[in-house]
Amino acid sequence: MQSRRLLALTRALRRSYLLIAFSLGSLLVGLTPWLGVASPARPSPEPAPAPFDQQTAVDSPHHPIAPANAMEPAAPVLDRAGWTATASDEETVGENGRAANVLDGNTATIWHSKWTGTPAPLPHSITIDMHRTAVVSALVYLPRTGSANGRPGEYSISLSADGQNWGNPVATGTLADDASAKTLGFAPQGARFVRLTGHTEAGNRGPWTSAAEINLLGDPGTPAATVDLSRSGWTATASDEETSGENGRAANVLDGNDATIWHSKWSGTPAPLPHSITIDMHRTAAVSALVYHPRSDGPNGRAGAYTVATSTDGATFGAPVASGTWRDDETVKTATFTRTENARYVRLTVTSEAGNRGPWTSAGEIRLSGPASPAVHGSWDRITGFPLVPVATAVLPGDKLLAWSAYAVDRFGGSNGYTQTAILDLKTGKVTQRRIDNTGHDMFCPGIAMLADGRVLVTGGSNAEKASIYDPATDAWSATTSMNIARGYQAMTLLSTGEAFVLGGSWSGAGGDKAGEAWSPDTRTWRKLPGVPAAPAQTADPAGPYRSDNHMWLYATSGGKVLQLGPSKQMNWISTSGNGSIAPAGNRADSPDAMTGNAVSYDIGKLLTLGGSPAYEKTPATRLAYTVSISGEQVQSARTGDLEHARGFSNSVVLPDGKVAVFGGQAYPVPFSDATSVLTPELWDPATGAFTPLATMAIPRNYHSVANLLPDGRIFSGGGGLCGDCATNHADGAVFTPPYLLNADGSPKPRPVISGGVPPRAAPGASLTVSTQGQVASFVLMRAAAATHSTDNDQRRVPLVSTAAGSGSYTVSIPSDTGVVLPGTYMLFALDAQGVPSLAKFVTVG
Structure with a gap:
């Protein structure tokens, strides 16, 4: 019992410490990345820091503590300089509950919806104006300290380029009623205005919404509605490459192997920064992002500050379509373009090494992404x-x-x-x-x-x-x-x-x-x-x-x-x-x-x-x-x-x-x-x-x-x-x-409709007379399934034998072998000749 209490205390202390660290870290916007010890002139591969090992954790043999850098967000925290905040309503009489408090760097000052006199009813919203367009991927919400009142329960997040046209929310959901910081992610995209709306109060304590601080995260990964472009026939060239001390040729970024790398020249007299690598697709394509894989065998040459530019002829490159500074870690990085470009050539230029270890640049792989076609890519x-x-x-x-x-x-x-x-x-x-x-x-x-x-x-x-x-x-x-x-x-x-x-x-x-x-x-x-x-x-x-x-x-x-x-x-x-x-x-x-x-x-x-x-x-x-x-x-x-x-x-x-x-x-x-x-x-x-x-x-x-x-x-x-x-x-x-x-324009395709004949239960070997609206080509049972840890042994697809029994009516046979159709709840789908499924009807077989 004593050891269990000590374990609980240790967890609580660690949680408090990390929460404070995150709160402070989120507010110190623009903090210079941690700088490692300088490498020798020859950037020999260094082993990556040992990943966190569950079995050596002090928490218990199976429940690990988080790594030391665990609180670093997956995307950069955007600089809040020049930002302003407005709210649907705010408390100014009973307390200083103005919207501007979410940007002041002080978790003790808060925005609070109006509560004196007649409280303003839910929902309440607060809008951040960055006064510039930036790629945004998440809103980080810090609840007030010392009180639970006003924590959002159901919420939505909307984006706008002009503060007038908002479109559909990019994120909705329900937050836990606790004091932890919440990172509310969404598909990264360019915006100037970001709005958080609280539709309910998490604990149903009152019609309130509050916030201590709000931060926004920038570009973390490939943007939504894109797809990897095929790299068939592509070539890569670089401003310089290492060919004496190792095979560090530019072509290695296209071979599908993170372990083979492009590396700037380092033998003899290293080539100075900046270094650039140019992808020639040998065809013009719509491009909206560059995906950068750091080398997998060590940190040397990880790209820090960068720009991306495009060209149609390989000679004239326009103004950068993406720029920023990547963190000094092994995660895959993405430069999301502010607009889609029609280009043949895409050039990544690196002006600093992420850890300032030397005048080097390296890359394991480089991919390009373009707009997805809904009918092809979903x-x-x-x-x-x-x-x-x-x-x-x-x-x-x-x-x-x-x-x-x-x-x-x-x-x-x-x-x-x-x-x-x-x-x-x-x-x-x-x-x-x-x-x-x-x-x-x-x-x-x-x-x-x-x-x-x-x-x-x-x-x-x-x-x-x-x-x-x-x-x-x-x-x-x-x-x-x-x-x-x-x-x-x-x-x-x-x-x-x-x-x-x-x-x-x-x-x-x-x-x-x-x-x-x-x-x-x-x-x-x-x-x-x-x-x-x-x-x-x-x-x-x-x-x-x-x-x-x-x-x-x-x-x-x-x-x-x-x-x-x-x-x-x-x-x-x-x-x-x-x-x-x-x-x-x-x-x-x-x-x-x-x-x-x-x-x-x-x-x-x-x-x-x-x-x-x-x-x-x-x-x-x-x-x-x-x-x-x-x-x-x-x-x-x-x-x-x-x-x-x-x-x-x-x-x-x-x-x-x-x-x-x-x-x-x-x-x-x-x-x-x-x-x-x-x-x-x-x-x-x-x-x-x-x-x-x-x-x-x-x-x-x-x-x-x-x-x-x-x-x-x-x-x-x-x-x-x-x-x-x-x-x-x-x-x-x-x-x-x-x-x-989906159709090519993203609109939904017409779907078959099962209109009747599906009982709540059916025995193995049973025949069902299923009615539909219009003709269908086939029927299939899909077992209702459960997943965890990448494993789902409940999944099972069982195509069914069916015959037309008149206009809009089909006789559908369920297999009699329970080794084929395991007992349990299934979703019955009808499919048309193009493989478009209906909405399912549930039936329990057994």
Whole structure:
């Protein structure tokens, strides 16, 4: 007990310290970057600072403290010189609650909505005028100190170029009712005016809104509505390059490998700054951003101050279309143009080395982005803020998305016996929050299985032996029997028998082989499966079982069997009858171990595996993708097309048309880091095996992120972080509209409509008479799924046999094999001849 109290005190002190540090750091705008010790004349590669190691953390073996630089925002804090603030209303009688106080650098002075006499009613808004146009990507809100009154609950953020025309909000959401600083992100874009509107007060204490300080963040990454341009045929030249001491040629920035670099000349007499590198696309294209990858083997030559200019002929370059100063770190950097340019040549000129270590410039990779075509690349909706980091999510009937994380808004978890949850109403966009105490279960880093009756079973995690059930029909959580083996990071799937199966999970609980066990919905108890040890399914991770039995990819088949197809390179057949058994099913073609990758079922007995890395962290991710086909006991694996980007910690979602969308991840996976983030999603086509780029994401989605197919055929992508007070906490998400729903101008395509004939429940083997408005080409069942830690074993796409039964009527057959259509809740989609899906109808099969 004493050690637990000491741990709690340590956490509280650290939290307070980091919050103060962030508050001060946010106010010291324009602070000169930290300067490292000067390197010798020869800029030999230096090892990168050791990424933060979970296992050596002082907090606990599994819950790390944040890195020392955790509070640095992911984007530059904009200089507030010359800014002004106005508000819809402000208190001037009872206190000095003027809007200008949010810009004075003093957290003790506040803006407060009018409260004397008759209080001004909600909503209240405050508008920042920067008196210049700048690229903006986030609003940082600091609550008042000493009182909770006026903290915004539901909020929206809008941007304007002229202060008159605002358009739709770029971000909405709900904030947690606490004193922490809130970073409210959105797709970066140019603006002069930024408006924060509080629609409710977080604690419902009164009709008030207040703020101590407001800061804005600048350009953090690739802007929204863009896509990576194809680099086929491109060439690169530089003002100078190193060819004697190393291969530092300019061409290396186009080879797809961050480890090969362009480096300015350093042997003999180093070439002085500035240095420039010019990309020749050999064709004219619309360009709106340059993406800069620092070298991966050390800090020397990281670009600091820079400008970007464009040209149509390679001789005449106009005024810079982007300029700024990048931070001295390993994160991918983006120069967002103030306007889209039609150009053939793009030149990056660097005038300072970020750490002032020497007169050098280097780059691992350079990419260019241009405007996305909605019909080809899809589009992103506004950012929706959550009162927690959505580490785990489940799709529910009634157009709801359930999310949960840990015992506190931005904590790691720690067996505290309660969990923060939230529900996003997909129709209204509103997010509601609730703390779950009655199950005695901190459900952070759990296993998840969607049960046959539509309930959600959550096991282990921080309270490693516990198991809890969420019932969407009653919106209630309840406890069920604890597991025989305490676990965290375990894998789960529902079985064809209706039982739930769990395996692995050495992240939490006592050591030892985390053998399989199964939960019965009839007895609500767990039975041991001693014949299914975890060891045969482990990877060769150097951290041992703590990492090697995490997040297994499980695919349930007929007769209570399961194919474990990863992340270990060896696949295994698992039987859950009696004591259970496990037997090799061959290797996954030539794939190495692929921890932090994932697998998704895109057709009956067919799965796609994507990315991952040989170890859980600190090893390069892969671009490799494989198909795995099951026919009876036979399993066949084959390489398919490679991803454009190497990815670990990504999330994959199968669409009703059978294509698979991949979101987020890192080229070099490190928990709680946004370095080497991949912001360009990709879409895999089973007909060609090829991946194509999708519209870029505004916010990185890495460790602790999720993605889910929604009932309208779109995809939710969110989360990432949950590492205390660090800057990589992403308590938000956004909905992506795939290209199959959009015309070239971004307008929605006409969609099929299911008008009737879908019962709330149907038995396996049943035939449904489904009525539609107009003709449709096919029907498909998509299992309502749950995601966490890049893994979603609940995903399952089941194409259905259908025949026309008259005008606007179809006989739709559900497979009789519960190994094909696992018991549970499904979304039934109708698709037209072009693959455009209807809105789904929910049906529980079983």
